[in-house]
Amino acid sequence: MTAFPDITPEIRAAAPALRGRLLANPSLSDLTWFRVGGPAQVLFTPADEEDLAHLLSALDPALPVTVIGLGSNLIVRDGGIPGITIRLGGKAFGSVEIDGETLRAGTAVPDMRLAKAAAEASLDGLAFFRGIPGSIGGALRMNAGAHGGETTDVLVEARGIDRSGALRRFTHAEMGFTYRHSEAPEDVIFTSALFRGRPGDRQDIESEMDRVTAAREAAQPIRERTGGSTFKNPPGGKAWQLVDAAGCRGLTMGGAQVSEMHCNFLINRDGATAADIEGLGEEVRRRVRETSGVELHWEIKRIGLNAVA
Known part of the structure; x- marks a missing residue:
């Protein structure tokens, strides 16, 4: 290295x-x-x-x-x-505070913990966060969603620091949410967000969270070294179906593999490099483009420099 x-x-x-x-x-x-x-x-x-x-x-x-x-x-x-x-990490960015029907969460809070805090306060509408394996900061940046819910459904406002060091606040409208995307300025580092739930029955909410958990465990390779859903769903379609139809289920490159369990997931099967995983994803995109004419777009964020040969 x-x-x-x-x-x-x-x-x-x-x-x-x-x-x-x-x-x-x-x-x-x-x-x-x-x-x-x-x-x-x-x-x-x-x-x-x-x-x-x-x-x-x-x-x-x-x-x-x-x-x-x-x-x-x-x-x-x-x-x-x-x-x-x-x-971001620690207590400053990792706490959830509840006030009536609202929850303020630091952006290092795991999405799953926000769902749990809402359930414990008998606040409905946030159980879908149980199915998102990320943190609040990422949810704000990409309008994360799962199981019929999205961040845009429950966000009141977000707060962050821009590149000049200035504190910025964004209303829901100013976030400019669309599918897996936000129009918030790229230089803003989100630090906290305010969400609103609605009164509900704690037992019913926890049952919904259990359903979300069971669905994830049954359909996704959550115990593997993976990065979640690889590609965004194209309009009117499902990325996994296109990947499957292109014959990519189980496809390998180096130590990386398209999951046999859910073919919109890539896994580090055996000592993969980042180049193996990204290269495999690009090969899947190429095959899907050839077989269906659809251009898949990455949902996983890819950052940094390629290794020098």
Whole structure:
């Protein structure tokens, strides 16, 4: 694994009041569900929102900034990520507060935990989050959804810090949600979000969550090293059906494989590299295009540099 130049001394000099953790060249493979990927040139875990704002306001505008969450819907390429990678965590970004019918959640909160908190408060409408293997930050960025529900259905507002270090708030309308997409500015790092549920029966809500869990376990390879749904569903269709019809179920490339259980999932079967997984996905796209004429679009986010040969 090739290391990037260590720029942490320059960052500390520019932002002397930093309180969060700053690491040079840590491997990111342990932070992704695929368990692949190169290092981050710098990995920063801010102590809180103010710490994040301090860093962003002090950084050279030319330095690339990348945000990662739970690493569930992500391929980090083998050459790693230049610049500074930010990963939110800890109590400052990982708590859920309930006030009547609303829930404010930090963006490091796993979607599943938000669903559980809503159920415990007898708030209906958020059980679908039980079926999404990511965090609130990712849900905001891609309007995550499952089992008939989407983030847009329950979001009131989102809050974040932009590249200049300024606090920004976005109403539901300003998020510009469409299918698996938000129009929110790319330079904003979301820090929290406010959701609204509706009064319901706790037992009924928990039964719905159990149904969602059972459906995931029966249909998806959740115990494998995977990244969730690989491709977005095309208009009026299902990505998995197109992949299956193209003869790609079980297809392999290096250590990567199209899941036999659900062929819109790629898995790290046997020591795959990020290049194996992404290359397999591109081969699936090519075969689907040839057999059906449909252009599949990645739902999994792919970031970083390819390894130098």
